[in-house]
Amino acid sequence: MSAPADNGVGTGVRAPKRARIAERTLRTDRWWLQPLLTVLGLSAFIIYATVRSFVRTAYWVPDYHYLTPFYSPCLSTSCVEGSSHFGHWFGDLPGFIPLGFVVLPFLLGFRLTCYYYRKAYYRSVWFSPPACAVAEPHAKYTGETRLPLIIQNVHRYFFYVALVVSLINTYDAITAFHGKTGGFGFGLGNVILLANVVLLWAYTLSCHSCRHVTGGRLKHFSKHPVRYWIWTQVTKLNTRHMTLAWTTLGTLVLTDFYVMLVASGAIADLRFVN
Template sequence: MTVGINAPGRARVPVRNLRTDRWWLPPLLTNLGLATFVIYATGRSFMGKWYWVNDYHYLTPFYSPCISESCVAGSSHFGQWIGELPGWIPMGFLALPFLLGFRLTCYYYRKAYYRSVWQSPLACAVAEPRVEYSGETKFPLILQNLHRYFFYVAGLVALVNTYDAIVAFHSPDGGFGMGLGNVILLINVVMLWAYTLSCHSCRHIAGGRLKHFSAHPIRYKLWTVVSKLNVRHMQLAWITLGTLMLTDLYVMLVASGAISDLRFV
């Protein structure tokens, strides 16, 4: 049976859409935003330098945890478990695939790239180029159901990033120190936690499958907190892309000597 826009009973409209507003602008901006992050993050992940500031212990999140012998001295907060890596493997290989999986399977990002990249559909009342849709019941989209498991790993990575941010309170003489880099690292970690905990899977873990909230007051409280964050899940998804790039860019500029860290203590 013909489905989609050609299904029996659907109105036959001779043009793709009848909209006169700039309906194409939101998907265009989404594509540009996602492409900017993907290009920047890919380039930096494989650059292999300017990711660690030894004087202040700044480590970019794109290279954390750094666990190979390819990592510069001091940047391996959790030891060096494996030998030298070839250039085609990024030093943050342990976390990056799971973080990518977490973002790709995120409910908001699915909406974003389904509509903008796959054009399914581009906008309300705008026909999509394909006439069939099987949902997320077949390969490869059935893999979207792994989102909850990616969430667990993303939580562990957020803990690692938190440790990195704490270790960064360091001065060249070995004592306590604080600079602009610490502020940027902390803001990034706070935003990453907010995005991670606002995840729909986290909300379901906190309060899902409960018949009576009154019988589970602690889980109900957690559910209400996560629900408040969940309302901002879209905004947090974009904010964290920005804070990740800003944090990495700042660490890169300081590590390369292009700028000096603004020190407060």
């Protein structure tokens, strides 16, 4: 994203060469409601996810092999027995390091650099701008050309890591079809884990980077019918990227909360088979 020349006098809406309008906005509707709801929603998820990632309790149900996505993959000897599906790559970790530390920074990076989330927190947190036809408070505009916002350009690389994490979550969901007495088992927890994985795949594949990977460099769609078909399917998902961005935050919390309740003994998993 390019930025206009500054020339030392500022490029914001209050710059000397811009129209002189004293009011911040002439809008009379509740334009501030959407940014407020966005801040509340993102803050609620961040607080919940942060607390759950550090508490190190009630994240694994040994009877049914339910593992919360906030702790997957669990690769440390600090993980409770059975929860390390991919072995122990690390020894005991101090309490200030979450057990899912291997992928959590990449998932955070993927979300933070996501095109939709950029719009969400640019408007609601940075007020750039907070709403259409509402003046932003910043005197200068540099876009994503300087630190720290220039880091947004690595979004495509976080996307590749997100694909790997989605595969891991899929493995966790399949492994969870485990009965209390061994063999195949199926309960409400499986429905929740599976639904969460499906929606996470939908969110990941609806990413703008995925759309670019599948068809962004093609000059002649007619010469690449398979890639063109894939590109059209990803484009359909892409139109729902905002909805999936919020839905997956909700399903992540729901999945973790359900696993926590079952693991702590607060409720019993509703079992359909074994």
